[in-house]
Each structure stands twice: as structure tokens, then as C-alpha cells.
Amino acid sequence: MASSKDVAKRAGVSQPTVSRVINGSTNVNKATIEKVRRAMEELNYRPNLIARSLKQQKTKSIALISGALHNPFFVDSTTTIVNVANAHGYRTLVYFEEQGNNEAVYEEVLKQQVDGIVLSSIFIDDPVFKELEHSKIPFVMFNRRHQAGGNFVEIDNEQAGALAANHLLELGHSKIAWIGGPTNCSTFDGRLLGYKKALGELGKAAWIKETDTTESDVITAVDQLLALEEPPTAIFAATDAMALSCQSYLMNKGYRIPEDMSICGMDDIPMSRHAAIQLTTVTHEELKPMGQFAVEHLLHLIDSPKEVRGSMQVTLKPKLIARHSSGMKN
Amino acid sequence: MASSKDVAKRAGVSQPTVSRVINGSTNVNKATIEKVRRAMEELNYRPNLIARSLKQQKTKSIALISGALHNPFFVDSTTTIVNVANAHGYRTLVYFEEQGNNEAVYEEVLKQQVDGIVLSSIFIDDPVFKELEHSKIPFVMFNRRHQAGGNFVEIDNEQAGALAANHLLELGHSKIAWIGGPTNCSTFDGRLLGYKKALGELGKAAWIKETDTTESDVITAVDQLLALEEPPTAIFAATDAMALSCQSYLMNKGYRIPEDMSICGMDDIPMSRHAAIQLTTVTHEELKPMGQFAVEHLLHLIDSPKEVRGSMQVTLKPKLIARHSSGMKN
DNA sequence: GATAAAAATGAATACGTATTCACGGGTTTC
DNA sequence: GAAACCCGTGAATACGTATTCATTTTTATC
Numbered sequence: 001m002a003s004s005k006d007v008a009k010r011a012g013v014s015q016p017t018v019s020r021v022i023n024g025s026t027n028v029n030k031a032t033i034e035k036v037r038r039a040m041e042e043l044n045y046r047p048n049l050i051a052r053s054l055k056q057q058k059t060k061s062i063a064l065i066s067g068a069l070h071n072p073f074f075v076d077s078t079t080t081i082v083n084v085a086n087a088h089g090y091r092t093l094v095y096f097e098e099q100g101n102n103e104a105v106y107e108e109v110l111k112q113q114v115d116g117i118v119l120s121s122i123f124i125d126d127p128v129f130k131e132l133e134h135s136k137i138p139f140v141m142f143n144r145r146h147q148a149g150g151n152f153v154e155i156d157n158e159q160a161g162a163l164a165a166n167h168l169l170e171l172g173h174s175k176i177a178w179i180g181g182p183t184n185c186s187t188f189d190g191r192l193l194g195y196k197k198a199l200g201e202l203g204k205a206a207w208i209k210e211t212d213t214t215e216s217d218v219i220t221a222v223d224q225l226l227a228l229e230e231p232p233t234a235i236f237a238a239t240d241a242m243a244l245s246c247q248s249y250l251m252n253k254g255y256r257i258p259e260d261m262s263i264c265g266m267d268d269i270p271m272s273r274h275a276a277i278q279l280t281t282v283t284h285e286e287l288k289p290m291g292q293f294a295v296e297h298l299l300h301l302i303d304s305p306k307e308v309r310g311s312m313q314v315t316l317k318p319k320l321i322a323r324h325s326s327g328m329k330n
Numbered sequence: 331m332a333s334s335k336d337v338a339k340r341a342g343v344s345q346p347t348v349s350r351v352i353n354g355s356t357n358v359n360k361a362t363i364e365k366v367r368r369a370m371e372e373l374n375y376r377p378n379l380i381a382r383s384l385k386q387q388k389t390k391s392i393a394l395i396s397g398a399l400h401n402p403f404f405v406d407s408t409t410t411i412v413n414v415a416n417a418h419g420y421r422t423l424v425y426f427e428e429q430g431n432n433e434a435v436y437e438e439v440l441k442q443q444v445d446g447i448v449l450s451s452i453f454i455d456d457p458v459f460k461e462l463e464h465s466k467i468p469f470v471m472f473n474r475r476h477q478a479g480g481n482f483v484e485i486d487n488e489q490a491g492a493l494a495a496n497h498l499l500e501l502g503h504s505k506i507a508w509i510g511g512p513t514n515c516s517t518f519d520g521r522l523l524g525y526k527k528a529l530g531e532l533g534k535a536a537w538i539k540e541t542d543t544t545e546s547d548v549i550t551a552v553d554q555l556l557a558l559e560e561p562p563t564a565i566f567a568a569t570d571a572m573a574l575s576c577q578s579y580l581m582n583k584g585y586r587i588p589e590d591m592s593i594c595g596m597d598d599i600p601m602s603r604h605a606a607i608q609l610t611t612v613t614h615e616e617l618k619p620m621g622q623f624a625v626e627h628l629l630h631l632i633d634s635p636k637e638v639r640g641s642m643q644v645t646l647k648p649k650l651i652a653r654h655s656s657g658m659k660n
Numbered sequence: 661g662a663t664a665a666a667a668a669t670g671a672a673t674a675c676g677t678a679t680t681c682a683c684g685g686g687t688t689t690c
Numbered sequence: 691g692a693a694a695c696c697c698g699t700g701a702a703t704a705c706g707t708a709t710t711c712a713t714t715t716t717t718a719t720c
Binding site: 044046047048049050051053054059068069070072075078079082083091092093094095096107108110111112113134244247248249250251252257270271273274275276277 | 374376377378379380381383384389398399400402405408409412413421422423424425426437438440441442443464574577578579580581582587600601603604605606607
Binding site: 358385387 | 700707
């Protein structure tokens with residue numbers, strides 16, 4: 001691969017002059033620019049971003065540590081974040097949460113010298129928070145938050161959980177199950193809390209199922225619920241992805257949705273709108289996607305001098321979208 | 331951030347020695363290793379991968395240029411590729427195809443000094459093929475292929491199209507529509523060709539709808555089909571994503587699937603198995619995911635000396651999965 | 661037309677690492 | 691006991707770029 005030195009030689013100038021042409025420095029003669037441009041084309045020259053990053057001590061790249069894509073929620077956020085970052089001249093290194101091996105992921109990211117980090121996969125008491133703060137790399141959390149605060153954008157999960165539970169209560173259900181993920185995630189913790197508060201005395205421990213969010217684990221939970229003496233007549237699944245697993249499994253077993261079981265999810269993933277799915281769900285008011293909030297603030301942090309970096313703590317208001325998967329108790 | 335020089339100073343050794351410890355060189359005294367390790371921990375040292383990449387002239391990273399994730403097919407392949415690469419010590423820079431702006435994406439990727447490229451978004455006569463060959467960076471295509479060959483893994487699209495068409499024919503349909511994407515992609519081109527061959531005289535131009543694969547465009551196509559004097563009784567959508575759009579739109583209009591319209595997709599995305607969806611589809615025989623083929627061969631290419639780099643041209647055999655969305659013509 | 665100011669350029673350097681080479685001290689070999 | 695060898699280490703260097711500084715050339719000012 002041709003280097004700027006090769007270009008310089010061919011154009012009959014010095015390497016710094018080539019560098020100036022590349023970066024659009026003003027103080028360079030028009031004729032020289034032309035010579036250099038020609039040489040660059042002839043050699044099919046492309047600037048080496050690795051070398052530039054080393055010299056400038058910044059990589060113009062951010063890391064995204066996302067939840068696994070089998071949850072469509074993270075599909076949309078990943079797309080948004082990559083595209084917004086791109087539009088601002090930043091590239092995105094995409095990493096996926098690895099069950100129980102997140103430590104290695106963070107370690108890897110820190111070696112990459114990224115200019116900032118967006119993460120969706122932090123636990124409420126994750127020790128990585130301190131490490132990240134110590135590293136001085138700006139970072140923004142979205143969807144999930146950490147107990148210590150920091151920069152984050154989330155939905156009001158407690159309110160969301162209450163919204164879902166109240167919706168089902170209003171439909172006449174009194175036996176309402178909660179199926180979610182590990183409660184060391186702020187999302188699941190909040191959604192469960194809101195559910196409990198809304199149900200009050202009606203909430204029973206047996207109807208609360210904490211899973212690892214995989215389809216098989218969700219199915220196991222559903223089976224356990226159906227085997228109860230008092231099986232629930234409605235399910236609040238803490239994500240649409242889990243709600244879809246419930247829905248499919250129940251339908252395969254001959255249950256009708258919502259006649260035999262009402263289902264409410266959360267996230268409003270695109271699939272929930274499909275005519276054959278029609279999933280009742282909770283999402284946030286449409287300002288802009290959470291991922292966009294997060295990456296825009298991150299880029300803002302990166303561009304600000306360290307001393308004046310403001311913080312961002314956004315908690316979006318949830319709203320319920322009632323569709324066909326939830327109905328009156330009969 | 332602490333550098334290897336800082337570590338060296340603290341440990342009372344030279345920088346090269348630190349480097350040797352990092353990379354597990356054999357010829358270094360045990361006591362020295364210990365000193366260095368301690369210094370690294372005390373300084374919270376992390377090797378700078380940018381500098382390493384510059385020195386070694388390889389980045390241990392690959393680029394993935396993928397179709398947009400709103401098509402679930404690319405969700406699975408992206409996950410697979412990132413994970414496999416990771417397991418082999420390579421990180422993945424994820425880029426998304428940009429309608430009409432792919433040139434810029436390739437340009438960006440080439441500046442990144444990646445060790446290899448996996449791409450799913452090439453056109454059959456894409457001029458970028460030559461550029462990539464000229465750049466000497468190994469690259470592997472999956473899903474779509476280029477007319478010039480190269481390394482690729484694909485499904486036998488022609489056979490797949492025929493499989494779908496024949497399935498619908500066997501169900502008694504004679505008016506079968508094709509809805510797909512631009513035929514300058516080998517996938518759509520092949521699927522259309524197979525469809526045409528299977529239908530023979532029965533295939534009518536009016537039933538063939540080439541879209542840009544977006545939901546709105548697919549819906550427009552469906553509307554046009556329904557408005558025909560002889561509307562089709564079955565649709566072969568060239569991807570499951572498009573098939574889902576058709577299905578949802580038709581159901582919203584009151585059509586019953588498959589009684590009023592049979593639908594067959596292709597890709598067998600996970601959602602197609604949902605009990606409420608039950609999409610008939612075409613996929614390839616289960617050896618391993620296409621993305622895995624691609625990335626494994628790419629890593630193999632990277633590790634091989636340039637002179638002995640073999641080629642890979644895999645065309646997987648398609649199979650039909652009949653589900654509930656296609657039924658007998660009544 | 662002399663002097664100051666501005667514009668254009670190159671030499672030297674630094675970013676953090678891995679690698680090559682040289683060197684000293686210890687061990688083996690006959 | 692000298693030659694041959696291996697082990698452990700440091701000095702010097704290179705990767706490709708951007709930047710600082712000094713220098714030369716051009717333009718502006720009176």
C-alpha cells in the first residue's frame with residue numbers, strides 16, 4: 001500500500017505537504033495541491049487511519065456494547081447508533097454482551113482506544129462502572145442504567161411496569177404473571193417493581209418468573225405457570241421478544257390469544273405490529289430512539305473539553321399501546 | 331493512559347522487555363516477568379492495539395459489510411460472523427449497505443487497514459469487485475455473489491426459486507406472483523429465474539414485481555397485484571422479510587392466509603416459525619450458517635501465505651419448508 | 661524599494677509498540 | 691581452558707501519519 005511518503009516522492013514535495021493536502025490545510029499553494037492530488041490518484045493512495053489514530057491520540061471511533069441481536073430491540077438501536085455515529089464521522093465497533101463473560105468484552109474495548117462507549121448491557125451494580133470512570137473514556141448507557149448514575153437514557157421502567165399491570169387489571173384480570181429477565185438489570189428490576197406496586201395484594205410470588213430471557217427458559221417459565229393450581233389469565237412479559245416466545249408457545253399448545261391468555265409485552269418492536277401478532281406493549285413517547293439520545297450525547301461529550309462535560313440523565317415517559325393480544329377476562 | 335515505557339520504567343527494565351512479557355516470549359527471566367506483571371497491574375496498563383497494529387502491519391480485524399438489519403436474515407449472519415471472528419481473536423467492524431452510497435462505505439473500509447472483508451451487499455456486476463481484488467485484501471462474499479466469481483458461499487437461488495414455484499403449483503395455484511428485490515443482486519436474479527423456468531408459459535410479466543425490499547414498496551406491489559384483472563392466488567416473496575410484509579398487509583385487508591392467498595418466503599428467519607406466522611419458506615440444508623462458512627474461510631485466507639491462498643465457491647442446496655401460509659387453491 | 665508581514669514549504673520529531681541486532685555472562689563441549 | 695553456544699537484556703529502529711519549528715519565498719505597506 002502506498003504511503004504518504006510515496007505520494008510525496010512522486011509529487012516532488014515533502015511528506016508533511018502531502019499531509020496538509022489531505023487535511024485541507026489552507027496554507028498550501030494551489031499548484032502544489034494539484035500535483036499532490038494527481039500523485040495520490042496515480043498511486044491509488046488511501047490514508048492509513050491506524051497511523052493517524054496513533055499520532056492524533058484519537059481514533060474517531062466508538063464502541064457499542066449491545067445486548068444480543070436475537071432481541072429485536074437491540075437490532076433497531078444498533079442500526080440507529082451505527083448510522084448516527086457514521087453521519088458524524090465516527091465508526092462503531094460493535095460488541096455483544098456475553099453471558100458471564102462481559103469482563104473480557106470490556107477489557108477488549110479498552111485496548112481499542114475508542115473515543116467513547118455506548119453500552120446497553122450494564123448491571124445495576126456492575127463493577128465495570130468504576131473501571132470505566134477510572135479509564136476517563138466518556139461513556140453513555142442506554143436502556144439499562146447503573147445505580148451510581150452516570151450518563152444514561154432509559155424509560156421509566158417502574159411506571160412502565162405499572163402501566164402494563166394496570167392495563168391487564170382493567171381488563172378484569174386478577175391473576176397476572178410477570179415473566180422477565182434477571183433483576184440485576186435496572187430494566188427488569190423496575191418493571192417488576194411497577195408490576196408489584198400495581199398489583200398490591202394480588203401479586204403472588206408464584207406468578208413471578210425470572211428467566212435468562214432465552215426462548216427455552218421463557219417456555220419453561222410458561223409451563224410452570226400453567227401447572228399452577230391457580231394459573232394466571234394474563235402475562236406481562238418484560239420484553240416483546242419474550243412476549244413473542246410466550247405467544248407462540250401458547251398458541252402451539254392450543255391456547256387462544258387473548259381469549260385464553262392475555263399477553264402484554266414491552267418495547268414495541270416492529271414485529272409486534274404484524275397483523276398476525278398484534279401485541280399489546282409498552283414503549284416510550286416518540287421523541288427519538290433511545291440509541292440516538294445516547295450516541296448524540298456521547299459525541300457531544302467527546303467533543304467537549306474534559307472540564308465542561310455535562311451529564312445527561314434522561315428518563316422517558318412510558319405509554320401503553322393496546323393491541324389485540326390483551327383482552328377482557330372472560 | 332500508561333504506556334509500555336511507563337511500565338518499563340516502573341519495573342526497572344527496558345521497553346522491549348515489557349513487550350516480550352506481553353507477548354509471552356520465552357526468553358525472559360521468571361523474576362523479570364513477575365516484576366513487569368506487577369508494574370502493569372499497578373499502572374492499570376493496557377496494550378495499545380492501535381500502535382501494535384501500526385507496527386505489525388495487521389490489525390487483527392475484519393470488516394463486515396452487511397445488508398441492513400431490518401431484514402432478520404442479516405441479523406443472524408451478523409451475530410454469527412462477529413462471534414466466530416471474536417473466537418478467533420479477530421474483531422469485526424460492522425458496516426451497513428447504504429442504498430446508492432456503497433462506494434463511500436468501501437472507501438472507508440479500505441482506509442481501516444482491515445485484514446479481510448466479508449460482504450453480503452455486492453451487486454452482480456459491481457465495479458467494487460475489481461477494486462477489492464486490486465487492494466489485495468482477502469474478501470469473501472456470502473449470500474450474494476459477483477459475476478466474476480471470487481470467494482463466495484451462496485444458496486442455489488435458481489433451484490430455490492423453482493422449489494418455491496413448484497410447491498405452489500403443486501398446491502393447485504396457476505396464478506403465482508413473484509415479489510423480490512433488484513435483479514442486479516444475484517439472489518433476486520436467481521430466484522426470479524427459477525420461478526420463471528418452473529412456471530414456463532404460466533409466468534406472466536404482470537405478476538413479477540421488483541421492489542427495493544422496503545415494506546412500503548412491497549405493499550405498493552401487493553396493491554398492484556390485487557388490482558389486476560387476474561390477481562394471483564399465491565405469492566412467492568423472495569425473502570421472508572418481504573413475505574411477512576405481504577402477510578401482514580393482506581391480513582389487515584381482510585384476506586385470510588392461506589385461504590385467500592398463499593405465501594411462500596425464503597430464508598427461514600426465526601420469526602417464520604412463530605405459531606401465528608407459520609411461513610412456508612425455502613432455506614439451505616443445515617450444514618452451518620452461510621455467515622460462518624464465509625468468515626471461517628476468510629480467516630483461513632488471512633492466515634495463509636498469499637501464494638497458496640485457495641478459493642472457495644460454495645453453492646448450498648436449497649430445501650423447502652412447508653408451513654401453514656401456503657395451502658391448496660380452493 | 662526597503663521592511664515588515666504573510667504564505668508556503670521542509671526537517672525533525674512524536675505517537676506506542678514490536679523487532680532486529682548487539683552484547684555480556686553463563687553453560688556446555690572437546 | 692578455549693571455542694561454541696544459549697539465555698536474558700537493552701539500544702536503536704520502523705510502522706505512517708500529523709505537528710512543531712525553522713526557513714525560504716511571496717505579498718503587502720509606507
